[in-house]
Amino acid sequence: VLAVEMTALGLTGCKALPGGVSAEGDRRAAYRVNLHSRLASRVLVEMGRRRYRNDDDLYKLANAIEWERHFDARHSLRVDTSATRSPLRSLNFATLRIKDGICDRLRDRTGERPSIDTRAPDARVWLFLDPREAIVYLDFSGEPLFKRGWRSDADDRGDAPLKENLAAGLLALAGWTPDIPLVDPFCGSGTIVIEAASLAHDLAPGLSRPFGFEKLLDHDPELWRSLRLEAEQRARTGATGRFRISGSDIDAGMIDRARRNLARAGLPDHAVQWRTGDLSRLSPPFGEPGMILCNPPYGERIGALHDGNTVGRHLGGAVRNPDSHPAVMASIGRQLRQSWGGWRAWLLSSDPDLPLQLGMKERRRTPLFNGAIECRLYGFEIFARQPGAAA
Numbered sequence: 001v002l003a004v005e006m007t008a009l010g011l012t013g014c015k016a017l018p019g020g021v022s023a024e025g026d027r028r029a030a031y032r033v034n035l036h037s038r039l040a041s042r043v044l045v046e047m048g049r050r051r052y053r054n055d056d057d058l059y060k061l062a063n064a065i066e067w068e069r070h071f072d073a074r075h076s077l078r079v080d081t082s083a084t085r086s087p088l089r090s091l092n093f094a095t096l097r098i099k100d101g102i103c104d105r106l107r108d109r110t111g112e113r114p115s116i117d118t119r120a121p122d123a124r125v126w127l128f129l130d131p132r133e134a135i136v137y138l139d140f141s142g143e144p145l146f147k148r149g150w151r152s153d154a155d156d157r158g159d160a161p162l163k164e165n166l167a168a169g170l171l172a173l174a175g176w177t178p179d180i181p182l183v184d185p186f187c188g189s190g191t192i193v194i195e196a197a198s199l200a201h202d203l204a205p206g207l208s209r210p211f212g213f214e215k216l217l218d219h220d221p222e223l224w225r226s227l228r229l230e231a232e233q234r235a236r237t238g239a240t241g242r243f244r245i246s247g248s249d250i251d252a253g254m255i256d257r258a259r260r261n262l263a264r265a266g267l268p269d270h271a272v273q274w275r276t277g278d279l280s281r282l283s284p285p286f287g288e289p290g291m292i293l294c295n296p297p298y299g300e301r302i303g304a305l306h307d308g309n310t311v312g313r314h315l316g317g318a319v320r321n322p323d324s325h326p327a328v329m330a331s332i333g334r335q336l337r338q339s340w341g342g343w344r345a346w347l348l349s350s351d352p353d354l355p356l357q358l359g360m361k362e363r364r365r366t367p368l369f370n371g372a373i374e375c376r377l378y379g380f381e382i383f384a385r386q387p388g389a390a391a
């Protein structure tokens with residue numbers, strides 16, 4: 001889905017690879033992906049690559065790149081390394097050699113070396129190593145793109161909201177389009193419905209946050225201003241249709257938080273219909289069937305790992321007694337079959353027993369990672385009850 005999105009944003013040769021998409025494009029395309037991509041985590045621009053056998057090869061690779069065009073000693077720097085089956089013994093040392101290659105080059109060209117800042121660097125470089133080849137990238141995004149700029153630490157502390165680009169990915173994988181009624185009955189902080197509303201209102205996800213490329217020496221502020229203006233114009237005229245997007249949660253406090261998040265995201269309160277309620281008693285909010293998309297609370301592990309609510313809260317669930325979890329899911333399954341006939345339901349869960357607990361057979365099952373947790377996105381079709389079927 002990311003390759004499709006990037007092609008639509010004007011990049012060419014988009015190729016899905018494990019963990020990313022490679023593509024070609026100019027500066028405008030790189031800025032556009034940062035501003036408009038709902039699915040990407042970062043935009044990394046390739047600066048150089050070479051075969052390597054030892055750390056000195058990495059130094060040579062970094063030292064040969066014209067970093068002085070992008071940043072200098074006034075910028076602080078951070079280097080990160082990611083490796084698959086690299087023969088090198090120490091990745092920390094590999095990182096250090098890249099950093100030395102960059103800093104020595106800048107000292108030779110400009111007289112000064114940049115300082116290192118791992119917390120809030122002005123320039124960020126990534127080294128990727130496979131068994132034979134090393135690739136060096138300059139990070140154009142800075143903070144990862146799932147940080148849209150609307151979360152408030154005070155509102156989300158201690159909970160486990162979905163990352164915004166995972167929520168957008170679920171919408172894309174489920175095939176949601178703004179004309180389809182959408183309900184997240186376990187909406188928590190509102191990530192899924194806010195992403196959906198932002199898509200429906202044509203609000204560019206990157207409009208309220210800064211980007212790494214804005215600090216670079218070769219940044220083109222004119223180009224960036226024109227792309228932002230165009231995005232602002234689209235956001236003003238975007239909401240032409242009548243959208244049916246609803247978020248509900250058993251916890252009224254979560255609905256208050258989700259509402260505040262929607263406002264901070266720059267969307268009107270009426271963009272989402274909010275309700276408080278237990279899904280095992282909830283009926284559809286719209287007259288016509290559509291799509292349920294959610295990540296239900298997790299029941300497993302909570303009781304086994306710790307006694308306290310901290311773990312339960314950390315996993316984002318309201319399930320305090322793990323023994324009752326299958327029973328809760330069974331009553332939710334009954335309610336879905338009874339009242340939500342004709343709807344499609346997509347549930348993201350790490351629990352392989354979820355379909356069994358709901359008493360429903362999934363039509364599709366897509367493996368996904370929610371952070372480090374391996375999950376499945378289960379797709380169900382809920383059949384409308386035939387009159388007289390109870391008999």
Ligand SMILES: C[S@@+](CC[C@H](N)C(=O)[O-])C[C@H]1O[C@@H](n2cnc3c(N)ncnc32)[C@H](O)[C@@H]1O
Nearest residue numbers: 161162186187188189191250278279297316318
């Ligand atoms: C895993 S969290 C969802 C997180 C959400 N996707 C987000 O990004 O913030 C599950 C949510 O389900 C809610 N919940 C638990 N049991 C419920 C029930 N029976 N009916 C409705 N909501 C419930 C919890 O309050 C919690 O906010």
